[in-house]
Amino acid sequence: MICRLVERHVSPERLDFAALVRLTEARPVSVAELGLKWLMARTPRGDEELHLAMRLADAPCEPVRERAVRWLLTLVTSERGAREHLRDLLDARHADVRRLALEAMTATARYADDPVLWSALAESPHPDVLHFLVRHLEARRGALSPRQVEHAWATTLLSVRRGSRAKRHALRQISRRVVEEPARADALLPILRVALRSVREAERRSALAAVARAAFENPTLREAIRAHVPELVLFEGEEARA
Numbered sequence: 001m002i003c004r005l006v007e008r009h010v011s012p013e014r015l016d017f018a019a020l021v022r023l024t025e026a027r028p029v030s031v032a033e034l035g036l037k038w039l040m041a042r043t044p045r046g047d048e049e050l051h052l053a054m055r056l057a058d059a060p061c062e063p064v065r066e067r068a069v070r071w072l073l074t075l076v077t078s079e080r081g082a083r084e085h086l087r088d089l090l091d092a093r094h095a096d097v098r099r100l101a102l103e104a105m106t107a108t109a110r111y112a113d114d115p116v117l118w119s120a121l122a123e124s125p126h127p128d129v130l131h132f133l134v135r136h137l138e139a140r141r142g143a144l145s146p147r148q149v150e151h152a153w154a155t156t157l158l159s160v161r162r163g164s165r166a167k168r169h170a171l172r173q174i175s176r177r178v179v180e181e182p183a184r185a186d187a188l189l190p191i192l193r194v195a196l197r198s199v200r201e202a203e204r205r206s207a208l209a210a211v212a213r214a215a216f217e218n219p220t221l222r223e224a225i226r227a228h229v230p231e232l233v234l235f236e237g238e239e240a241r242a
Contacts, residue, residue: 003030003033003034006034015038017039020039020042024039024068025058029061029063032064036056039053050081057088057089057094065096069096069100072085072089073086073089083116086105086117087117087120089101090120090121090129091120098126098129106136119145119148122148122149127156130152131166134156134166134170135166137149137152150188150191153174168203174192175208178192178210179210179213179214182214182221182224185224189227192211192229193228
């Protein structure tokens with residue numbers, strides 16, 4: 001009732017941009033909704049007001065926060081927005097904000113292939129962001145250094161609270177990379193060892209088949225497998241004959 005009276009008798013022009021942001025940050029839904037309604041009727045003037053609006057990514061009222069972030073993303077992905085603003089949303093502490101930011105990144109032409117943003121995903125502490133990266137890694141591998149790729153794989157595989165779909169993606173990618181780049185086997189095989197333990201037996205078969213074929217064709221890879229994945233015995237009969 002109080003919010004209805006305020007909306008009826010108070011002109012939003014009496015509040016500056018910072019006051020509207022604080023109103024939208026309120027916990028009561030009706031107060032936050034009124035703040036957002038008035039705020040969305042304005043366009044931030046300059047970097048200072050846009051920086052103030054970015055605080056809404058941490059608004060405590062979840063339904064209002066989602067609408068506020070959608071509005072923020074229209075600003076961030078416009079010509080006036082900057083990569084740093086989107087990166088802040090990708091690192092937000094709320095999963096719903098990160099999800100919306102990831103969707104906006106891939107849907108916006110000037111950000112979809114940005115190597116700085118893709119590199120930032122590889123260093124994220126959030127499992128959902130890393131799993132998103134793993135799903136898109138084959139298409140974006142040129143944007144990342146080998147160390148960043150390996151970090152993304154390893155973190156995904158060690159994320160025990162997540163399902164196996166992302167881990168299956170990671171296993172396929174690692175085994176393919178071992179086959180394509182045997183010179184990097186010493187870096188990749190320890191991660192492959194974790195991957196083989198992280199998925200079900202049926203999911204291991206194609207990865208093992210690909211690595212086994214490459215190992216039989218490349219003696220150097222055989223030595224690396226013996227060193228890094230000793231439980232994977234592929235040459236027992238050959239060694240017995242020797």
